[in-house]
Amino acid sequence: VIFSGIQPTSKPHIGNYLGAIKRWIELQDTPAQLIYCIVDLHALTSVYQNPDSVSYTIKELTLSLLACGLDPTRCILFQQSQIPQHAELSWMLSCLTPIGWLTRMTQWKSQGLSNNNVHVGMLTYPVLMAADILLYKTTHVPVGDDQVQHLELTKTLVRTFNKRYDCQYLTSPNVIMGDVPRVKNLRSPDQKMSKSDKSILSRIELTDQPDEIRNKIKRAVTDSNSAISYDPDLRPGVSNLVTLFSAFNQCTVEETCKQFEGSNTEQFKEALADVIITCLKPIREAAYKLQNEHGYIDLVLKEGREKALEIAANNMNKIKSIILDYSTK
Structure with a gap:
């Protein structure tokens, strides 16, 4: 069982695609059960939009x-808050x-301590992340x-948990590390590409038009x-x-540098734009077609919710039973 999630803070960009989405697609060719979650509860820890815009973004x-x-x-594929x-x-x-376990988290130290609007959700979201994973008996x-x-x-x-309740029901997931480019x-x-950055020039979204790219x-x-x-x-x-060029062209950074030895930045940028436009064209065209299929997105999320809920409810009932049995000993 493979579980992964993505936050609905804005339209996905090429960093999301190369870092997660592309791998999600590739994993479909494996025999594993794939559970992909739109983690809208996690998105509450960031600067949040109004409810209407959140629904649209999802x-x-x-x-x-x-x-x-x-x-x-x-x-x-389902929406986290619906489970x-x-x-x-x-x-x-x-x-x-x-x-103390949470205050030692690197992301808390880098974001929480420097944020004047720090809140409990920023501190505890790693626990919610653990719940996301364990709720589906995730193995990877x-x-x-x-x-x-x-x-x-x-x-x-x-x-x-297993020690506290004298059981072996929860199992530790394994990490799948890939050769993921840091976009x-x-x-x-000096910062990673982010969906929530205020500047639209900071990222390339998957549905950007060629002239925008x-x-x-x-x-x-x-x-x-x-x-x-x-x-x-x-x-x-x-x-x-x-x-970026190496990732989209499926080559090493050394091969890219050798290919553009003698070229200047302007020439390289033109070539990079061409590669990205070519790779994103089928995604952009597919997105355009899906926009005209009214109700299909809602149906996908509804069916995903039903499947996820069956698994989550079953495991949650067993976890409750373990806790109840222990407390009545």
Whole structure:
């Protein structure tokens, strides 16, 4: 059983595609049961929109996932908040989680402590993430480097729960690490590309038109050196573009640098825009067709909810039974 989630904070961009969605599609060729979740409860920890825009964003995200090739007959795709057992199990696990475990999380230290509007949700969302995973008896989780620590917390909570209630019901998931490119912000290459960034020029969305893609690549931050090389520390802007070309062209960064040896930044940006436009064309065309299929997105999420709810309710009932049996001993 493979579980993975994505936040509906805005339209997905090429960083989401290369880092997660592309792998989701590839996993459809495996015999594993695939459970993909639109984690709208997690999105509450970020600067949040009004309810109407959230509903729209969830549908836009679902549309984009389907346009990328996600097949609802080969996976379960659903909205997190429609399965109440996520929040229920999260509360049960939070009652077993010392605060110190959460304050040691790297993302909490980097975001929570520097945020004047810090709230409990930012601190406890790794527990909700653990609940998301454990609710479906997940065996494998695709993660990036920034999520490995959270998965380790999940494993710790498995051991804690099983020891506390003298059982072996919860099982620790394995990590699926892939050769995932770290896609950076086009305007601030020291930061990762983000759906929630205020500047639309910071990212390329999967449904961007060709002229939008060319404009964003043209205006992407580089440096005064016009040569093409890969050095993320000294040349983060150019290195980010090399990473993108290599990922979309399915080659190494070394091969990309060799290919554009003697080219300047302007020429390289033109070639990069061409590659991205070509790769995103079938996604953009599929998304356009899906927009005209009224009610299909709602149907996909409804059927996904029904399938997810059956699994979640069954496991949640067993977890409750374990806790009840232990408490009456």
